[in-house]
Amino acid sequence: MTHHIRVLDTASASGPQSARSRIPGVPQAGKPVERLIRAGQRLFHQGDAASHLFELRAGILRQTRTLESGERQVIGFHFPGDIVGFAPDGIHRDDCTAITDGRAIVHHADARTLADRSPELQPRLWAAAMQEIGRAQDQLVMLGRRSASAKVEAFVQYLIERAGNWRDGQVSVDIPMSRYDIADFLGVAVETVSRSFTDLRQAGVIEMTDPHRLTIRHPAALANLR
Amino acid sequence: MTHHIRVLDTASASGPQSARSRIPGVPQAGKPVERLIRAGQRLFHQGDAASHLFELRAGILRQTRTLESGERQVIGFHFPGDIVGFAPDGIHRDDCTAITDGRAIVHHADARTLADRSPELQPRLWAAAMQEIGRAQDQLVMLGRRSASAKVEAFVQYLIERAGNWRDGQVSVDIPMSRYDIADFLGVAVETVSRSFTDLRQAGVIEMTDPHRLTIRHPAALANLR
DNA sequence: CGCCTAATTGATAGGTATCAACGCTTGTGG
DNA sequence: CCACAAGCGTTGATACCTATCAATTAGGCG
Missing domain, CATH: 2.60.120.10 (Jelly Rolls)
Incomplete structure (x- = not known):
């Protein structure tokens, strides 16, 4: 499992x-x-x-x-x-x-x-x-959120609240934990986590230079996703 | 939703x-x-x-x-x-x-x-x-459990631990909350909760005279489900 | 260099949310 | 007293989502 x-x-x-x-x-x-x-x-x-x-x-x-x-x-x-x-x-x-x-x-x-x-x-x-x-x-x-992508979005928001660095109206955050950690945190499969990150990136909500570094240029967009 | x-x-x-x-x-x-x-x-x-x-x-x-x-x-x-x-x-x-x-x-x-x-x-x-x-x-x-029926099983176990009445080696418990409450507790749809209860009943794990009363004749069977 | 792991992407089967309908109980008002 | 409405619980049918299996790429480390 x-x-x-x-x-x-x-x-x-x-x-x-x-x-x-x-x-x-x-x-x-x-x-x-x-x-x-x-x-x-x-x-x-x-x-x-x-x-x-x-x-x-x-x-x-x-x-x-x-x-x-x-x-x-x-x-x-x-x-x-x-x-x-x-x-x-x-x-x-x-x-x-x-x-x-x-x-x-x-x-x-x-x-x-x-x-x-x-x-x-x-x-x-x-x-x-x-x-x-x-x-x-x-x-x-x-965890109660129904869809997997909603869980990942909520996780991103959680990370930002706990460890986000604000600068010039945009926020970035390190993601020190592995995709497996995130998966077991959210109760979804690791592949689903990966896909959700990709979806968020392609939707223009987040930017990721590498898998462990995340930036949000327009934080208001994420707030709407709650 | x-x-x-x-x-x-x-x-x-x-x-x-x-x-x-x-x-x-x-x-x-x-x-x-x-x-x-x-x-x-x-x-x-x-x-x-x-x-x-x-x-x-x-x-x-x-x-x-x-x-x-x-x-x-x-x-x-x-x-x-x-x-x-x-x-x-x-x-x-x-x-x-x-x-x-x-x-x-x-x-x-x-x-x-x-x-x-x-x-x-x-x-x-x-x-x-x-x-x-x-x-x-x-x-x-x-909530982290992957399948819905596993969540419902875990919920039954939780209920028994918190409010179960043991007697003659079997245990029964009242379920005062509605199926909607259980659904929003576990993060699944109410229909899924209902179906999972039915499945557990048909599998012989639990008995239910009415939707708000549950009995387990062989508690060992449930322990195995952990 | 070669092995191992992380991360990602693809294909597919299976599970679950959703829409729908039904029986049942409860409470209300004619 | 009975008809009716409303909510709960259950079951059915279906579409969508996600777990799973598989393969690929990239990076770390001995």
């Missing part, structure tokens, strides 16, 4: 960060630590205890869930500014992997413990948790 | 609870109050300030978002035990309507304010927020 194993995953598993190792440089308790993140590295695994909370400062993360059937669903992407690692019942139900190099503040505690321990963090923790709820719900709306 | 207006909504708007009125019996501040909820009543509206938090004690709620295009997405259903009314940025982006009669404890505060004001509630509030994240993510997995 869907794609079982991705290059990034295997690359990371065989790379300098062994798959099941603790995040290096993270103390078992105490003060938060800033960590560098390398593309392909996994921050936490499906099944791990949710023992760390990450304040992402740079880079893009991908959170995925793999079903017993082998199907993969991308639960979400994380961008700088996000707080990552919320989990009900103290157990991660997803993998979280870096798509690009990055940097994060790592707290050795789950959200609730951290809120108890550091009251000054509470406002930001609550805001982040609410944002997480809101983003998951927005993604539901994205 | 999708269904613009539902009977319950219009019924509620013309019913005893006027559409834009405050929740009756709720003080503007102070102690929580228990409120009865009538089927069709709306607890909050898209665009409202997120000024109340509801501890649902009985009944089923439906949270929906309506797009400018008129399409409706069911963001989620709420069951007894849920805490309802989390919203990022203090503004509700969804409508929340009672599907059945019910009962709730109403707090006149948003989650963060309530956490500040009532520290003894903090553990439950955090747990509820984490649950909300987890459920939205589970729903993403449901």
